[in-house]
Amino acid sequence: MTDQTLIILGASGDLTARLLLPGLGALLATGQVPGLSLIGAARDDWDDDHWRRRVAESFGDGVATDVAERARYLPTDVTKADDLRRVLGEANGPVAIFFALPPAITARACDALLDVELPEGTRLVLEKPFGIDGDAAAALNSVLARLAPEERIHRVDHFLGKSTVLNILGLRFANRIFEPLLDAGHVASVDIVFDEKLALEGRAGYYDHAGALADMIQSHLLQILALLAMEAPTTLEAGEFRDRKADVLRATRLWSKDPAACSRRARYTAGELDGRDLPAYADEPGVDESRGTETLAELVVTVDTWRWAGVPFRLRSGKAVGNSRKEAVITFKHPPRIPDGLRGCDQPDRLRIGFGPDRLAVDFNINGPGDPFELDAVSLEAAFGPGDLPPYGEVLRGVFDNDPTLSVRGDTAEQCWRIVEPVVSAWRAGDVPLLEYPAGSDGPADSLLSESP
Ligand SMILES: NC(=O)C1=CN([C@@H]2O[C@H](COP(=O)(O)OP(=O)(O)OC[C@H]3O[C@@H](n4cnc5c(N)ncnc54)[C@H](OP(=O)(O)O)[C@@H]3O)[C@@H](O)[C@H]2O)C=CC1
Numbered sequence: 001m002t003d004q005t006l007i008i009l010g011a012s013g014d015l016t017a018r019l020l021l022p023g024l025g026a027l028l029a030t031g032q033v034p035g036l037s038l039i040g041a042a043r044d045d046w047d048d049d050h051w052r053r054r055v056a057e058s059f060g061d062g063v064a065t066d067v068a069e070r071a072r073y074l075p076t077d078v079t080k081a082d083d084l085r086r087v088l089g090e091a092n093g094p095v096a097i098f099f100a101l102p103p104a105i106t107a108r109a110c111d112a113l114l115d116v117e118l119p120e121g122t123r124l125v126l127e128k129p130f131g132i133d134g135d136a137a138a139a140l141n142s143v144l145a146r147l148a149p150e151e152r153i154h155r156v157d158h159f160l161g162k163s164t165v166l167n168i169l170g171l172r173f174a175n176r177i178f179e180p181l182l183d184a185g186h187v188a189s190v191d192i193v194f195d196e197k198l199a200l201e202g203r204a205g206y207y208d209h210a211g212a213l214a215d216m217i218q219s220h221l222l223q224i225l226a227l228l229a230m231e232a233p234t235t236l237e238a239g240e241f242r243d244r245k246a247d248v249l250r251a252t253r254l255w256s257k258d259p260a261a262c263s264r265r266a267r268y269t270a271g272e273l274d275g276r277d278l279p280a281y282a283d284e285p286g287v288d289e290s291r292g293t294e295t296l297a298e299l300v301v302t303v304d305t306w307r308w309a310g311v312p313f314r315l316r317s318g319k320a321v322g323n324s325r326k327e328a329v330i331t332f333k334h335p336p337r338i339p340d341g342l343r344g345c346d347q348p349d350r351l352r353i354g355f356g357p358d359r360l361a362v363d364f365n366i367n368g369p370g371d372p373f374e375l376d377a378v379s380l381e382a383a384f385g386p387g388d389l390p391p392y393g394e395v396l397r398g399v400f401d402n403d404p405t406l407s408v409r410g411d412t413a414e415q416c417w418r419i420v421e422p423v424v425s426a427w428r429a430g431d432v433p434l435l436e437y438p439a440g441s442d443g444p445a446d447s448l449l450s451e452s453p
């Protein structure tokens, strides 16, 4: 049994309670991380008992009770080196430091760590968005390089821990029938959509500074794009897998030189969603309306490679959307020639990879009942098997195994900012209007996604 310690900076936050601790509980329940101690740190004036109750509630009944009972909480300002030194002084064995903090605070905490001696083998685990823009991401990478070697820096993107997202690899590279068709010769467009019913949910402190573009598209959806567009790696070992993803993101740029033509931004107004009356985003507690933060973003990019040049990849994510649509849709070109006499072949073939519900569907045209020359659109569906672990459990397994495969490499994090930066500048300059949509609706009418949900 190897003793080690997980330190969670931002222990009182939403991420820690809702996703990180349940993921850790599920991982601990497998017995794969024996000897773990847990330390929580945030500015809140909590004590050990308060933190232990939160940990036990998030783990669930009877899960890793020894870890919950021994957990420590230290009131901490993570931007102060003395506070961080005190927290590290309580740790046993090698340490993993999880920054469950808003990105600007993470950067300040890393600066503070430069004045602290870190135990041998320390792993640094950073949340998305990585930095607040490209310059900040580059600066943060320089600081991190002084704190730990790249293989011990885990830039978390929990979408890479979702079994449905990882299924893209199996679907593409362990089957003969789809992969030969995935190129500009056959594919008309690729849509990656993550529309949520969730609204702000009390997260103004973080979200009002990030917005949908940084919160979802610059991070999660570009990672999905990388998996959908990458060349086949010979192995899923970290070095090669991350190289193939980096190839795609380096080749990705906006569809047009005019950000107004290839981006949309919008914000929800008051509305009703599943019986909940939601206030307008601008009226949510903690929101500064003058920031003009978007709650829905769309972006069209091209992956400028031999395989994909000319295929639009349309990325979209929105909050408080009535129809929770979470999927990647590959739309194929029409067949080059349909014999005269066959009717009803208007729908293009589509491959749909659902991220909730987790399902795979192939839409195509076959004989319907009755007239054999009249075709109907049908869908073949399969459910993806659930993963052993929730996404954060999967991500943490990589951290404890010292395996960075599922984390985002430093250069890739900077590329993701490079891709969205012309849009960020155009939005800041007011070149793209901030549209509105009622909460509970399907989003703004002026959408870049031609296909209706
Ligand atoms: N919530 C989610 O669904 C997800 C969040 N994330 C990422 O997780 C990160 C955190 O988000 P979230 O948990 O929602 O944000 P919250 O605002 O809920 O939590 C932020 C945490 O940081 C702490 N904090 C802030 N400043 C300091 C400081 N100077 N010293 C010590 N603690 C500090 C806060 O405690 P206090 O202010 O009391 O000190 C709080 O515990 C973000 O980068 C987000 O992108 C990623 C995936 C999903």
Ligand SMILES: O=C1O[C@H](COP(=O)(O)O)[C@@H](O)[C@H](O)[C@H]1O
Binding pocket: 196, 198, 215, 216, 391
């Ligand atoms: O990172 C984030 O992801 C969630 C959506 O992910 P899910 O796994 O909870 O479905 C999103 O709601 C949140 O705004 C964002 O920060």
